[in-house]
Amino acid sequence: MHLTLSDYIMDLTQNAVEAGSSLVIVDLIEESGGRVKVYISDNGSGMDEETLKRARDPFFTNGVKHEKRKVGLGISFLAQFMAQCGGEWDIASEKGVGTSLFFEYDGKNIDAPPIGNLASAVVSCLTLPGEFELQFNRTLGDESYTVTRSEAVEVFGDINDAEALLTLREYIRTSENELKELIAKGS
Amino acid sequence: MAKLTLADLKKLRDDKKREVEKRDVEGKTTRVIIGMGTCGIAAGAKEAFDAFLDEIDALKLSDVAVTQTGCMGLCHVEPTAEVIVPGMPEIIYGHVKADIAKRIVNEHIVGRKLVDGYVFDKPAADILK
Structure with missing residues (x-):
């Protein structure tokens, strides 16, 4: 199990990127009532029906998906997380088309994990290897902001440079704080 | 909202741009590659990532790239970080908690000495060459 929501987002986004996607879209929505919704979709290799069914099984592996290992627990962790705090989740996939994953839960549930360090989680995901577009859409109440990997590349060139990463992390932290301030003012 | 553009x-980038003399790293970049699988994340890869960034910032180092894999x-020694410093063997460190990440920046990247007790792979290939 992961400690925070940010860790789950990192894990599942890494899966999406690792599937050879050229586009990964992550939506994190916190509704004003406290409901948290996350959508992660990619246009990567996708899974056939049989593999998709078995992806929920922590003891399943096809032995080829991951380059240096034969196991994976990301989806099982998510299932456990949802069971823990009464959430719902689903995954849809089509071979050669991509995979979409969704989960939602009540952020006020006593067993729900905290959001955690979102800025570092998003910046971590931006530095995953490969050429891909990652769009991170964050919504809190009626306010939102978006971070895209292509914008970061346009600004910094090499986004793996530590200086670029520090600036990006600050950018997302600032965006998060602005969201929270706006929500606080409005309420 | 007043959306950041x-x-x-x-x-922000220009404000933070430092005038730092490039360290002589034989024209190459030092790379830190952090393991970000389920295992790494559960063991604290994000904390290691932050610690590397913060220490690189504190020491005003340039020419260091941080990536994830x-x-x-x-999995048994997560969080892991591979450190590639030009002119040194490529090293995979294990159990890289925040304090060890700071030591790696100070002792390995700056001091060019391995952090004893946390090396989990290599440098055999390079040493035996």
Whole structure:
């Protein structure tokens, strides 16, 4: 199990990127009532029906998906997380088309994990290897902001440079704080 | 909201741009690659990532790239970080908690000495060459 929501987002986004996607879209929505919704979709290799069914099984592996290992627990962790705090989740996939994953839960549930360090989680995901577009859409109440990997590349060139990463992390932290301030003012 | 734009990001970049003398790393970049599989994340890869960035910032180092990768196959010693410093063997460190990440920056990247007790792979290939 992961400690925070940010860790789950990192894990599942890494899966999406690792599937050879050229586009990964992550939506994190916190509704004003406290409901948290996350959508992660990619246009990567996708899974056939049989593999998709078995992806929920922590003891399943096809032995080829991951380059240096034969196991994976990301989806099982998510299932456990949802069971823990009464959430719902689903995954849809089509071979050669991509995979979409969704989960939602009540952020006020006593067993729900905290959001955690979102800025570092998003910046971590931006530095995953490969050429891909990652769009991170964050919504809190009626306010939102978006971070895209292509914008970061346009600004910094090499986004793996530590200086670029520090600036990006600050950018997302600032965006998060602005969201929270706006929500606080409005309420 | 007053949405942050690409222009804001560019301004932030320019504000932070440092005039740092490039360290002589034989014209190459030092790389830190952090394992970000399920195992790495659960063990605290994000904390290691932050610690590396913060220490690189504190020491005003330039020419250091930090990247992520999936599971390196060393789940038992996560968080892991591979450190590639030009002129030194490529090293995979295990159990890289925040304090060890700071030591790696200070002792390995700056001091060019391995951090004893946390090396989990290599440098055999390079030493035996």
